[in-house]
Amino acid sequence: MDIQNSTGISEFHLLGLSENPDLQSILFGLFLSMYLVTVCGNLLIILAVSSDSLLHTPMYFFLSNLSLADIGFISTTVPTMIVNILTHNRVISYVGCMTQMSIFTIFGCMDYMLLTVMAYDRFVAICHPLHYLVIMNPRKCGFLILMSFFFSLLESQVHIFLIFQITNFKDVEIDNFFCDPSELLNLSCSIIFSNNIVKIFLGSIYGFFPISGILFSYYKIVSSILRISSSGGMYKAFSTCGSHLAVVCLFLGTGFWVYLGSTVSHSPRKGAVASVMYTVVTPMLNPFIYSLRNRDIKGALRRLHSRNVSHLPT
Template identity: 60%
Template sequence: MELENQTDVLEFLLLGLSDDPELQPLLFGLFLTMYLVTVLGNLLIVLAISSDSHLHTPMYFFLSNLSFIDVCFSTTTVPKMLMNIQGQSKSITYTGCLTQVCFVLAFAGLENFLLAAMAYDRYVAICHPLRYTVIMNPRLCGLLILLSWLISVADSLLHSLMLLRLSFCTDLEIPHFFCELAQVIKLACSDTLINNTLVYSVTSILGGVPLLGIIYSYVHIVSSILRMPSAGGKYKAFSTCGSHLSVVSLFYGTAFGVYISSAVTESSKKTAVASVMYTVVPPMMNPFIYSLRNRDMKGALKKLIGRTSFL
């Protein structure tokens, strides 16, 4: 009997990070705490920016979108993991797995493009300060967000639809805490050449182009800063880029770490643990990076918390 005709009842097993029963309560508490911190921190950023008129600028417009996407990114993977730990179950339906693949790809792609848009914003602010308000107008900012959504959603739908053509064998165990595209493809019985070719080619383009854009922007930013005559001007310029550079380093550093770990080790468990670093840790750390290094953001958060306490 063809498995292709039974995909509506097919289930995958998410093996998670550990099989040790004694570690499950610890993992549940750890990831629940990280998820709550991620959601609370990023929602505070969004609320602080929307409630403070001084922060209604392109830089903070992109930041609020990044915080919203971080909440969505974490919500795509962590709650299902917590449900499986709490219910002592490892199953995820075929439909649920493909849906998770689709959303993970979409939100990861969005974060990638948003970081590039934020780098371009800093490039214009530092290299062309007199033309900043003209170039970074609301229409361009909205267009950059719209293009990011369209490209990311199209990419995620493409990969998800290509998964539908695959049939799967009896070994349906995914050595991960969520349905990662590469791990799902490995379980297929049918030919996966087209899928793998698509993954490597599209990921290289959609991942490489924004990264090259970020590098190009910062090469010009650093060059412009070094030509500034005053030390105060240099410090101010570097400080406006520090938070973004920290987030970029965290996102791409952890992503490359996962890629390298999967290439040099055959242990799926180690790869799964490494994947936590780019799916869970960056969304949790981003609010701290932007709030601790940004005076305007600190002020807006204090006003928001003070207003909430008063109410």
């Protein structure tokens, strides 16, 4: 990716969540703890899925890819914020900002594309259980992952292209703790209307179709669950799908509120807080939702722990 700067700007200033010096140590401890919990939790899921043959199924294959995307997603923003707090320096170079925005967009898009794929996987598992392994064969699973990455890369390149078209920024201060694409587009002195049209178009394409797919999948899932005669089976199905749907609503709701809301009314502080919800909180919650409430994952972690203990020297 050839990053060319025609604006004369060499750096941006990340305003972060607060400029109050008394809050910096609290923010540092809070975000460092959340980052470590997120990375360790998602690494445990990847380790459990990869090491246990019982979890070599489409559902856990998508889950391990979601965990990998979550690690990349949070690692793009939070470490930079932590370093900025430690060094008392909120400056990020133009090249660094463009790189962070590009990687952030790829992993962010991967997240909601994978959530959409997981909704489709649950739809097939619950509505077509007898044909599940035939429909969700390894080739199709790999194809879905590749398509998710392709569309994520495409969205990232579109945003990079839009930023490169900006010939003059009205400010170098970004009202967030990372280089948010919507914030950068709001700093443009020119083609504001065109930028908003493109943002709405991208939000519609990358938001409408995944959300429509998720809602359709869960509509069919709920319809199938209601026909289950066993109350235990109904509760298990609702519990599994309910937790997944809660993550989807939290991630997509706050994410698109920040992205599309800036075209209507620009509220920097509200946008920064909402950004924390989908960039930090959601990746941190995923390991708890998908492991602590999942009997298979907990069993795989126990077996992994038992194998490691048995190999310790006595």
